[in-house]
Amino acid sequence: MTFAQAxxxxxxxxxxxxxxxxxxxxxxxxxxxxxxxxxxxxWEIRSFFLVSGVIVSCFLLVLLYLAQATAVSAAGYExxxxxxxxxxxxxxxxxxxxxxxxxxxxxxxxTEAQRLGLVRAATIGVVVPEAVAATR
Numbered sequence: 349m350t351f352a353q354a355x356x357x358x359x360x361x362x363x364x365x366x367x368x369x370x371x372x373x374x375x376x377x378x379x380x381x382x383x384x385x386x387x388x389x390x391w392e393i394r395s396f397f398l399v400s401g402v403i404v405s406c407f408l409l410v411l412l413y414l415a416q417a418t419a420v421s422a423a424g425y426e427x428x429x430x431x432x433x434x435x436x437x438x439x440x441x442x443x444x445x446x447x448x449x450x451x452x453x454x455x456x457x458x459t460e461a462q463r464l465g466l467v468r469a470a471t472i473g474v475v476v477p478e479a480v481a482a483t484r
Contacts, residue, residue, distance in 0.1 A: 450456065
């Protein structure tokens with residue numbers, strides 16, 4: 349049932365169930381009957397809106413729950429991915445530390461120097477800064 353049908357339904361029922369008019373209606377009885385009809389119709393409309401509101405609220409709560417569950421799941425996958433990336437970077441860092449230590453070893457430096465034809469210097473000459481300044 350659509351909203352328009354629900355609003356029109358009490359009016360249609362009132363028209364169908366209208367009692368026959370008496371020759372001389374009493375004022376109080378007529379006004380009481382009209383008020384009863386209006387109260388009945390307004391109760392139906394109020395209950396329709398109440399039920400519609402409850403249904404919409406439940407739907408929104410379910411959507412909110414699904415959004416939160418999806419966000420938590422996505423955050424979990426992201427955390428797993430970042431932990432795996434961190435572990436890989438730590439492994440690469442350990443390999444690079446080992447490689448650096450191997451390349452910096454004095455034995456390897458000496459072997460590489462000999463391969464290139466370099467020899468150790470017998471003496472190391474040191475130039476005093478004052479001597480350089482005096483020759484200028």
